Amino acid sequence: MPWSPESVYFASGREALVALTRALGLPHGTRVLLPALVPEGIIAPFLKTGCQVLFYPLDENLDPQYPAFDELLRRERPALAVFIHYFGLRKDVTRFTDLCHQCGTMVVEDMAHILRSKAADMNSEADFVLHSLTKMLPVPDGAVLEMKPKYATLQLQFRRDLRHSIYLTFRIGELVLCTVRHSIGGRRAWKMLSVLYYLLPSYRVLMSYFTRPHRMSALSRYQLRRLAVSEMVSHRCHLEQLYEQGLSPKLFGRFVEHGSNGEHCKMGFPVRVADRSSLCRWLLRHNIQGVFFQSRWDFAPELPEFSTAKQLMREHFLFPTAAYLNESDILYVIRIANMWPVESCRP
Ligand SMILES: Cc1ncc(COP(=O)(O)O)c(C=O)c1O
Structure with missing residues (x-):
């Protein structure tokens, strides 16, 4: 680990x-x-x-x-x-x-x-x-x-609450749905499973009990011991490089990093786009789904000094780099993304 x-x-x-x-x-x-x-x-x-x-x-x-x-x-x-x-x-x-x-x-x-x-x-x-x-x-x-x-001497206190077990049950349901969704083809099945996924109230349960901190479950510990994290990281780093080289810089603005040593991978490949809704619609038409954060992220007051952060909240987008994707999946995503019919994009 x-x-x-x-x-x-x-x-x-x-x-x-x-x-x-x-x-x-x-x-x-x-x-x-x-x-x-x-x-x-x-x-x-x-x-x-x-x-x-x-x-x-x-x-x-x-x-x-x-x-x-x-x-x-x-x-x-x-x-x-x-x-x-x-x-x-x-x-x-x-x-x-x-x-x-x-x-x-x-x-x-x-x-x-x-x-x-x-x-x-x-x-x-x-x-x-x-x-x-x-x-x-x-x-x-x-x-x-x-x-x-x-x-090291800090006394971190743990509690027990039944809601943690309920949360775990929902999360296991989500993981099963995700696995089934990736292993079966068909747009209708994908949509149905996605709806089921979003109906599971795991987040609400987590928010109802998080002030009573729990230890990580035995199931996650078991999984962590079995996962080849280092291989996952290098695979995802490779996918990031494909995006870096393949995505049009005219369409997809990049963020500057302070340095990366190949021992860390990202959640996805982040870019900045002028019209995120149009990009999402275009990608979804080709069965491609990315990630962005907006709901449950907007807490800073509406002040001029926070306008850059608020703008970024509307303009960022993460291309998928999940471990189950392979090189040809990413090359397909890049090809479709570069065909996105939008002229202007903020660098
Ligand atoms: C950047 C970041 N830090 C911390 C957290 C909280 O972690 P957790 O979801 O495990 O409570 C989140 C969750 O959205 C996050 O996005």
Whole structure:
């Protein structure tokens, strides 16, 4: 398994954050700094544990706007700040952490959209690193919280709640539906199974109990021991390269990365497009489905400094790089995508 022995395994990332916030003993009203583009899974744990959430602005590359971020740090002195590698893009966590530590602010590095092939140690300057396993691995639940050794004595508390078992049951149902959907052909069957998938209320159940943190299930532990994560990562990296080389730069804007060493893969291949609905319609006509994040991501207030983040929320799109896709699938996707009949695209 690609996580260090000091790692703590939770049922989900949001449960890990609840347990962490409580273990740190952050008093009610403690200031926490989050990026202006943030999922419910990150903001909800801090709000539920009584923290005061402040947002920092992002630039068009999904990097923090550092001058504004630095000013916020010095003015507000938050106890904790979260840094997200959006869509699996490798970003400069060292620069972020250095600034935070100058102000006594702890850092949570969020790697939920990245899958790492191996790690002997935590290998980050951040105080905590969070991985959410369900995003890219076929496990019913699971998240990993890595901590710097100085936090090893933190008392992370776990609870038991029947709703976790209900959540697991729904998630197993979702995994079965996904497997069946990929193994049978036919557009009608695909549509029916997709409807069934979206009817399963797993997310609602998770949101109803996440303030009572659970350990990762035995089933996910068993699965993790059997999965060839390192092979999955190198396969997905290969698919990313195909997109990088094949997708028209005129149609599909790219995000700048801070450097990638082939040991991490992304959730999908992220691009920026001028008209995402038109792209989705075009791809769906050819049975191709990508991913984007919008619902449950719009929490920052409508202020001019957050307009870039809000714009990115509307313009990003992730091409599929799932482990079950092969090279010819991706070449087909690239061919169709490059035929997308749109003239203009923001770079
Ligand atoms: C970037 C990011 N971090 C953390 C989380 C929360 O993880 P989990 O879904 O395991 O609670 C999510 C969930 O959407 C996410 O997208």
